[in-house]
Amino acid sequence: MKPIKIKEGIYWVGGIDWDLRNxxxxxxxxxxxxxxxxxxxxxxxxxxxxxxxxxPEQIRRISRLIDPGxxxxxxxxxxxxxxxxxLPAVMELCPNAxxxxxxxxxxxxxxxxxxxxxxxxxxTGEVLNLGKRKLQFIQTPMVHWPDNMVSYxxxxxxxxxxxxxxxxxxxxxxxxxxxxxxxxxxxxxxYYANIVLPYSRQVIKALEALDGIPLDYICPSHGLIWHNRIxxxxxxxxxxxxxxxxxxxxIVYDTMWKSTEKMAYAIQDVFEEKGIMTGMYQLQxxxxxxxxxxxxxxxxxxxxxxxxxxxxxxxxxxxxxYLKGLAPSxxxxxAFGSYGWGGQSIGxxxxxxxxxxxxxxxxxxxxxxxxxxxxxxxxxxxxxxxTKEEI
Ligand code: FEO
Numbered sequence: 001m002k003p004i005k006i007k008e009g010i011y012w013v014g015g016i017d018w019d020l021r022n023x024x025x026x027x028x029x030x031x032x033x034x035x036x037x038x039x040x041x042x043x044x045x046x047x048x049x050x051x052x053x054x055x056p057e058q059i060r061r062i063s064r065l066i067d068p069g070x071x072x073x074x075x076x077x078x079x080x081x082x083x084x085x086x087l088p089a090v091m092e093l094c095p096n097a098x099x100x101x102x103x104x105x106x107x108x109x110x111x112x113x114x115x116x117x118x119x120x121x122x123x124t125g126e127v128l129n130l131g132k133r134k135l136q137f138i139q140t141p142m143v144h145w146p147d148n149m150v151s152y153x154x155x156x157x158x159x160x161x162x163x164x165x166x167x168x169x170x171x172x173x174x175x176x177x178x179x180x181x182x183x184x185x186x187x188x189x190x191y192y193a194n195i196v197l198p199y200s201r202q203v204i205k206a207l208e209a210l211d212g213i214p215l216d217y218i219c220p221s222h223g224l225i226w227h228n229r230i231x232x233x234x235x236x237x238x239x240x241x242x243x244x245x246x247x248x249x250x251i252v253y254d255t256m257w258k259s260t261e262k263m264a265y266a267i268q269d270v271f272e273e274k275g276i277m278t279g280m281y282q283l284q285x286x287x288x289x290x291x292x293x294x295x296x297x298x299x300x301x302x303x304x305x306x307x308x309x310x311x312x313x314x315x316x317x318x319x320x321x322y323l324k325g326l327a328p329s330x331x332x333x334x335a336f337g338s339y340g341w342g343g344q345s346i347g348x349x350x351x352x353x354x355x356x357x358x359x360x361x362x363x364x365x366x367x368x369x370x371x372x373x374x375x376x377x378x379x380x381x382x383x384x385x386x387t388k389e390e391i
């Protein structure tokens with residue numbers, strides 16, 4: 001386990017979480033990394049840490065370069081435990097190091113770890129002199145917690161961006177040119193949709209704060225380091241944070257006896273006829289975090305559930321809870337479903353989509369098993385609604 005050189009005196013010393021498949025409910029098929037960076041200057045500085053169980057790996061990488069006891073500063077850009085979990089183990093080795101974080105970060109760290117370390121709060125505009133290099137701090141609250149900040153080294157044109165621009169990819173490749181761009185952007189999109197999306201307004205502010213800053217490297221706290229593809233990831237972040245949607249639809253549903261499924265496919269027919277690209281997501285076979293990736297830039301969100309015990313199916317409830325928390329805005333919603341007698345599920349889905357702030361199409365119901373006439377009526381009804389919506 002060796003450190004990876006980024007530039008002379010600057011190294012990646014993080015941990016690779018090959019087996020990670022669940023990141024608080026987010027399916028991480030490719031695992032992840034927790035990136036930690038070491039700057040060897042007159043003052044030796046460690047930027048961010050790793051999850052607690054990868055502390056030995058991080059410390060081994062650091063120890064290939066320096067005696068960890070020589071670390072002067074630890075910059076904790078974010079205190080969430082995937083980036084601070086190894087702090088107790090690291091601090092055992094350099095007990096005199098000064099830990100710097102935003103004021104919110106300094107408030108939170110003792111509450112996480114209960115230790116009496118040397119803390120120093122830093123704010124936007126403050127500069128830390130390392131010798132030949134400096135670090136400038138820019139607070140980026142809510143990207144992803146209130147404490148978040150980024151650190152910028154002007155001499156090297158490196159931005160240590162923490163969660164921003166991250167992707168959950170476990171690999172020994174460290175730079176964006178080493179893995180096909182489509183894979184990295186897909187994982188960056190999934191990361192944005194499942195982690196960053198609720199904080200898009202704060203992302204816009206952070207992008208404004210970074211506007212015009214020369215960037216040779218963006219070093220996030222998860223996944224690959226951006227170097228060759230910086231314009232591409234900045235452009236995607238501009239689009240995602242501005243909530244730019246495409247004329248695409250997602251149809252998300254669960255089904256008991258295939259009646260709601262028949263409706264889902266009738267709805268899909270209509271979108272297809274209109275040339276609107278559509279994804280079908282049966283919730284027994286698709287993970288909610290993968291569906292969110294598609295929702296990130298889709299205009300139409302159609303959600304179907306049959307009625308079960310006067311309510312919606314549990315899979316649909318879980319999806320809607322997740323969707324509401326991630327709060328995509330400016331979408332067009334459609335509730336649909338089959339029922340036997342009560343038919344409450346359609347109203348429940350409709351209400352939740354309204355609570356998400358979506359404009360709603362008129363919901364679609366079918367009692368028992370929709371026959372071909374009923375499916376035709378569903379298609380005709382949706383065609384009319386979409387035509388009206390296009391006008
Ligand atoms: Fe990767 Fe908000 O922690």
